[in-house]
Amino acid sequence: MPHTADRLAALARQVLGRPSPIRIRAWDGSEAGPPDGPALVVRNRRALRRLLWSPGELGFARGWVSGDLDVDGDLYDALTRLSGLALNRDEPVPAGPVADVPRARIAPVARVREAGRTALDAARPMATMLSLTGLPMPPPTPEEEVRRRRGILHSLRRDREAIRHHYDVGNDFYALVLGPSMVYSCAYWDRPDATLEDAQRAKLDLICRKLALGPGMRLLDVGCGWGSMALHAAEHYGVEVVGITISHEQADLARKRVSEAGLTGQVEIRIQDYREHADGPYDAISSIGMAEHVGRTQFRAYADTLYELLRPGGRLLNHQISRRPVANEAAYRVDEFIDRYVFPDGELAPIGTTVSVLEEAGLEVRDVHALREHYATTLRAWVTNLESDREQAERLTTPGRVRVWHLYMAASALAFEQNRIGVNQILAVKTPPTGHSGMPPTRTL
Template identity: 65%
Template sequence: MADAAGRLAALVERATGSPLPLRVRAWDGSEAGPPPAPGAPLVVIRDRRALRRVLYKPGELGLARAWVAGEIDIEGDLYAALDALAGSIWERDDPAGGAGRDGVVGKALRGLSAARSLGDASVRAMLREAVALAGPGLPPPPPAEEVRRTAGPRHTLSRDRRAISHHYDVGNAFYERVLGPSMVYSCAYWEKPGGTLEDAQASKLDLICRKLGLREGMRLLDVGCGWGSMVLHAARHHGVTAVGVTLSTEQAAFARERIAREGLADRIEIRVQDYREVADGPFDAISSIGMAEHVGSAQYLAYAGTLYGLLVPGGRLLNHQIARRPMDDESGYEVDAFIDAYVFPDGELAPVGTTVSLLERAGFEARDVEALREHYALTLRAWVANLEDHWAEAIRLTTPGRARVWRLYMAASALAFEHNRIGVNQILAVRPERDGGSGLPATRAAWLAAPEGG
């Protein structure tokens, strides 16, 4: 096919009313779009099957399938490419800049797919041109990394176990390459400009321990304990005994090995267990770090109530959670198609105000909210750099598709935090004492102070 890139560029401009924001190289070697410039990213369409995927599944999911399959790639700066494409593909067309489903490209493709029911001859002509570019036949099946859906309601114990396994049981060695020695899969706390990822993760864990007021002899529950970093830090530096629960068997095995190596098996227990199954409270403190995004709006009040019931009066909860921007019509919120299919199945984000309200409805007193949005952008960029530095090994340890999922997801997420499309917050909440008090010192400086001997 001669000049496939030029034909595609003309089709996109007719459909959207805007020229291609980036230069494109098609499968026949042709190029179109803005003139080449040093350092400018280039979109490479390696196989015309990518267009068939998008025609049959307009918008983000079709594009994601083509990316995961390696049919679409970016040469050059991935962040610059995603920034340039965001307004056309991923962002909603509203001045608030909320995290949308798809933009003008998705809408145009949807219109082309529906053209058989329309009388507009120009739309039918665009559809014929798109089909000619894409080639005959059905799209290939979705890449193997995509979640295979099962019937039934979300956030049952069995469905949550499958969702967590999809995301976390992809090999501890793969995560070691991405996360680095800290093995912490949540936003770090960058106290010093130019510091290392490991230092920033240690600072985050210590900040949480201080917010919880951990000291020797206390009992900590870490919900969604991952590879055990929080419970290890709390036991090693603050003298607590701890229980960590996770639904990932691979995480649990890794955490137990770390704990045994450090000689802390008598003070830390790791369980493959849902937080809803924990029945041996009370605990003096609970940490939930990057786990509550998996809970779901329908279950969130019950989640908050369960944690409330597991705490002693005066016990503290540190809830560290990603938040989305509010919407005018909250009933219209949908889970991101790419994230739901490839990254966090059944994950949901809520505005921070909604989360605080639900925690207080469950009985907690919210004492402090700290936004760490900029910190997560830095963290994600560090993870992407780790992945790119170990790219060949990451592919060997998982699959090329899985590595591509993580690279796109983390880079796009870094930009979303940088542009304030999403945020992340640490909410410190307390189960009130019997007289209604919190048991906290009156000033933030006092309750953030390191414990004596800490």
């Protein structure tokens, strides 16, 4: 009788119509598939039951987070190979970073039928799967998965709950991953020998210069995180800053850092939603890695709010991840791994959509700066930080949460490298009726 790995490899071939692109190691120690490179480790029958009950990305995610599925070897290489399992590779991945796994939502039987084979051919993979899974009962979902969500999508209460899921997992955990800068967004690698800390400092300084900050000016930092932008702007450019976040853990640490820097009279950190803020006008607004949480239904209101908070001639720097456009935007869906485990209710938009909405709100877009490759480098640095002290990371959160972050960051790095998602700094100005924007005549940054 064939070993379990041979049967799994045969199953993969039946479903894909070609051999598995990655070596398979089963729970009985058997292996099959390409001898080189990493191995996909199927630790138990429960992993197959997860895939049976949730074919595609969600089943894979549950298997990964629970530890039922693993990779032995280079995770980047494994994810690149697994991306070849996707159907419809000409259709861009909507939002999620997990290579092309989102395209694998289609069940095994349907895959075989799409390949033009007979009903008997279509039934064989399911029969093989059932024979391997044992009792085909649905396994419990990992505790790290978002369960029931309350309220209307992107209501104040629901957005607070979504932010808590992602950001309130412990400041010490974030410090381990992000490093001393405590900046959770794309760094700016302006020289080849830069460290992560150097690159994050360069990013913050780039934004300050784009906003033309100076002493006596007022800056609003929307989604201020742990206060790094507010601290940099106040210390190096002499501005007064109001930073707002709806994460209590972020606000607590941000206030502590402000106090330790002796900037309490210059920087105020508030727990406040941008929709509840009416303390303008501001000379400048920075929004760094926050707009991804706003959602399509609220993005115009977001742009209108920031427009109203700016004084005439004031500038906005919107730093935001973008996705590739799809043929039918109305059918766009957030991928399940991201929605269930990483950013609940988060949504990405094509860069053209973001620019259009900002302009519709009355802002004049003056510059778009693509930083896609910079984010890939940043994510790889975060993965290195996580891998270098994984045991401590697991003590600070849970092993499952660490597995979520490892997969999410590694796969995101590949998505940026392969131009499936991007990140852009959009500089806009509230140009007054006179038409004098106050912008320099040439681009110097």
